[in-house]
Amino acid sequence: MPPPILQARGLGKQFRGFRAVHGVDLDIAADSVHALVGPNGAGKSTLFNLLTGFLRPSAGRITLAGADVTGLPPERVARLGVARSFQITTLFPQVSAREHVGLALQARTGLGWRFWRSEGRLDRFRDRALELLDDVGLADAAEVPAAALAYGRKRALELAVALALDPRVLLLDEPTAGMGAEDIDRTIALIRRVRPGRTVVLVEHNMSVVRNLADRVTVLQRGAVLVEGGYAEVRADPRVITAYLGETHADR
Numbered sequence: 001m002p003p004p005i006l007q008a009r010g011l012g013k014q015f016r017g018f019r020a021v022h023g024v025d026l027d028i029a030a031d032s033v034h035a036l037v038g039p040n041g042a043g044k045s046t047l048f049n050l051l052t053g054f055l056r057p058s059a060g061r062i063t064l065a066g067a068d069v070t071g072l073p074p075e076r077v078a079r080l081g082v083a084r085s086f087q088i089t090t091l092f093p094q095v096s097a098r099e100h101v102g103l104a105l106q107a108r109t110g111l112g113w114r115f116w117r118s119e120g121r122l123d124r125f126r127d128r129a130l131e132l133l134d135d136v137g138l139a140d141a142a143e144v145p146a147a148a149l150a151y152g153r154k155r156a157l158e159l160a161v162a163l164a165l166d167p168r169v170l171l172l173d174e175p176t177a178g179m180g181a182e183d184i185d186r187t188i189a190l191i192r193r194v195r196p197g198r199t200v201v202l203v204e205h206n207m208s209v210v211r212n213l214a215d216r217v218t219v220l221q222r223g224a225v226l227v228e229g230g231y232a233e234v235r236a237d238p239r240v241i242t243a244y245l246g247e248t249h250a251d252r
């Protein structure tokens, strides 16, 4: 077995004494698709934020390809090849879909995310940006400002931006949320297509997406790992069934 590309040991995060994530050991194998699932409030987003440097852990260690990255700021983690989809649309609401992708392509060249005086520069990335938008089903929305895109199309734009960064490890936070069946299928196909030579970690509520994509599934509950395994194994585990039923009852 090759060493995991991304590894967590004893990872924890407390918010004013509340243990949002605790004692998490995680091994993300290189070139795999690894899903993080669990009921609402299980700690999936917090774990994502820890893995990408957006939150500093209260305990534990994170290594990337064997190197300790614990506590590094997000831009350093990103430069080491870890990219995540994030709510870009809240950052640049008036910037078009094409410019968003162009900016990400530019960021990869080391020019950063500067977008003042950048129109000329962004032209260099025009063709590649349009290709990526076509990949995620946004060919017709290239010039539309991000704020004007419907929710599911914003998620598609986030995916195009993350792909433009061409990361070794791609973390996707609910990539299909708010999408219709056709766009979900397109997103599954796209993730399959981009995965060779890449590791994908996704938080996903849609179990059919998880079944279609994930080599490995980690189920979180109340901030800790409940079960880990292949999809079928995890799905049939009584502890997982109870965890989800518990949530359903609590929702009523």
Ligand SMILES: Nc1ncnc2c1ncn2[C@@H]1O[C@H](COP(=O)(O)OP(=O)(O)OP(=O)(O)O)[C@@H](O)[C@H]1O
Pocket (backbone or CB within 6 Å): 015, 018, 019, 020, 038, 039, 040, 041, 042, 043, 044, 045, 046, 047
């Ligand atoms: N910044 C914060 N301050 C205080 N508590 C927080 C903070 N962020 C998350 N939490 C709490 O930590 C717990 C885990 O939250 P998290 O968002 O990581 O769960 P999740 O599994 O991503 O949930 P969901 O599926 O609903 O997005 C929740 O109880 C949440 O209220």
